Amino acid sequence: MNISEDDVEKFLDGNPAFAKQYFEKKLKTESQDNNESEILFELIQDMQESINMEKVVFKTLRRIRSLIHADRCSLFMYRQRNGTPELATRLFNIQEGSTLEECLVSPDCEIVYPLDIGIVGHVAQTKKTMNIKDVREVCLPFIYYLGRRGAHRGQEAAAHHSAWSKLLWYLVAVIVAINKLNGPYFTSSDETLFLKYLNFASLNLKIYHLSYLHNCETRRGQVLLWSANKVFEELTDIERQFHKAFYTVRAYLNCDRYSVGLLDMTKQKEFFDLWPVLLGEVPPYSGPRTPDGREIVFYKVIDYILHGKEDIKVIPNPTPDHWALVTGLPAYVAESGFICNIMNAAADEMFNFQEGPLDESGWTIKNVLSMPIVNKREEIVGVVTFYNRKDGKPFDEQDETLMEVYFLSGRNSYRKKHNMHMRAALDFPKAAQCKVQWGSVVSLTHPCFLQPTREKLGKEPSECDEEELASILKEELPGPTKFEIYEFRFSDFDCTELELVKCGIQMYYELGVVKKFQIPQEVLVRFVYSVSKGYRKITYHNWRHGFNVAQTMFTLLMTGKLKRYYTDLEALAMVTAALCHDIDHRGTNNLYQMKSQNPLAKLHGSSILERHHLEFGKFLLSEESLNICQNLNRRQHEHVIHLMEIAIIATDLALYFK
Secondary structure, three states, rough: OOOOOHHHHHHHOOHHHHHHHEEEEEEEEHHHHHHHHHHHHHHHHHHHOOOOOOHHHHHHHHHHHHHOEEEEEEEEEEEOOOOEEEEEEEEEOOOOOOOHHHHHHOOOOEEEEEEOOOHHHHHHHOOEEEEEEOOHHHHHHHHHHHOOOOOOOOHHHHHOOOOOEEOOOOEEEEEEEEEOOOOOOOOHHHHHHHHHHHHHHHHHHHHHHHHHHHHHHHHHHHHHHHHHHHHHOHHHHHHHHHHHHHHOHHHHHEEEEEEEEEEOOOOOOOHHHHHHHHOOOOOOOOEEEEOOEEEEEEEEEEEEOOOOOOEEEEEEOOOOOOOOOOOOOHHHHHHHOEEEOEEHHHHHOOOOOOOOOOOOOOOOOOOOEEEEEEOOOEEEEEEEEEEEEEEOOOHHHHHHHHHHHHHHHHHHHHHOOOOOOOOOOOOOOHHHHHHHHHEEEEOOOHHHHHHHHHHHHHOOHHHHHHHHHHHHHHOOOOOOHHHOOOOOOOOOOOOHHHHHHHHHHHHHHHHHHHHHHOOOHHHHHHHHHHHHHHHOOOOOOOOOHHHHHHHHHHHHHOOOOOHHHHHHHHHHHHHHHHHHOOOOOOOOOOOHHHHOOOHHHHHHHHHHHHHHHHHHHHHHEEEEEEEOOOOOOOOHHHHHHHHHHHHOOOOOOOHHHH
């Protein structure tokens, strides 16, 4: 059939709708490319013109929202306090027509998400992108929490049908886009477009984060340099040393005010101090005590005021109702030795912070960071408390690290410098030889644990979920009764070394720490098996000896009922320390290491083999595939390592004969 040009023109004139649809479809791709080019150019211009992270990310998210036709976007920043990770709102509910001032969340009004709550917490914890078609079926608390801010009302919950979020870089921020406006949910093309333009926000956040870390490191370096300078100026009086160091570094501490409470170091009172108590004139002391048993008495408080006009107030023999002590926080820190980071002091229920102004200037307490001051003998000599970060935000992990490094620098500088020189003096090929030997071991997993997953499930252990691994381990492990691991009469003569590995895994389950601390079961298997392979084939200090010590510790805790005096975290640390206490033992004693000029003797100095066993165990735990402590927060992890240090070094019998 022949169609002439006149026929086509006549048809198009009579069917304008068809002509419009045809040309829109033909020119859509070209128009879309032009729009994307314009948007990319505008984003690059924004990044060049402004160094303000919030402003650039706000403009980026506003454009992304329009491109993927989302109802709103939000930005959640990652941070850590008290060793616990969390997400806090920075830009909230970016909608069409929103301004930066409307969406920027002030520190006083931010929403804080733990990583185990909501979609944003799940994205940060798993580090995986999520595209959810119906959010009501996945995470209702997320919907409710947004509703509390007024972003959505409860009756509109049915409209919350979709959400999509993406983790930026390595735990820097999470961005979430909510509700597709022109469709039921976000499509794969929306996801691709989102990721494409999100690279600009990601780049800006990386620059912001690196700049923040650079500033923190700069401040930390200045603090250490200035404090070291003042420490060496004054070596006779500890109070003058504290005062000089604290006052010199005040500009780098990033707070409005801080106070130092110095503790009485008297362990045994003189008779004339005890006489009023013995006569009944004064009641005996019944308050808190430091970890080494001293009464918590602050004989001096030094208050450094950095807001407004700088001032220093020294209060000798402060009364318990002094504003810096009446809260109970300094006494708690001195008693426990913990670092306390409080985001909202006025709402805190554990300590009694004054809600109103403390002085005529109208200054109030908003957020607090308190930590113990510890000397080289690990005695708490005082407590320092920082108030109100200058930018209004809560103190974060970088602030904790800065303050902690400052107070530990004097105690550890000589020891670390000595160890550094000793490491440099080592013959590294010899020292690293054992690392190479067992470095290949830690990546192995015995076929007896791998084979069932392949036979029964047809996949590798890493591809199985925790429930599948638990069911297989339940069949493979011997249980608590077969080899009598609860009994003091336990004997390893009837067990193979592999059966001892299974018994070691069983002990962790019996302690109840696998579920409580979310130890991945594949990691637990790899860890115990790698520990067994870390022991050498020698006569006495072999894997059987290591397991026997761990089983004795387990029996004392469970059968001997000593566990009621310890927390689950301490039980985990003690059993792990027992398993590792003689790992990589050479069958010779510390004196032999010194006489033979072994590199370990140069490295460790005292308790040579014990420190080597400790470092070996810590190195195992530093491997992600072996780290049974990977789901602990920072404070818990530090506590476990500290207890392992105490327990393993205590196995040096020479310490008992001094």
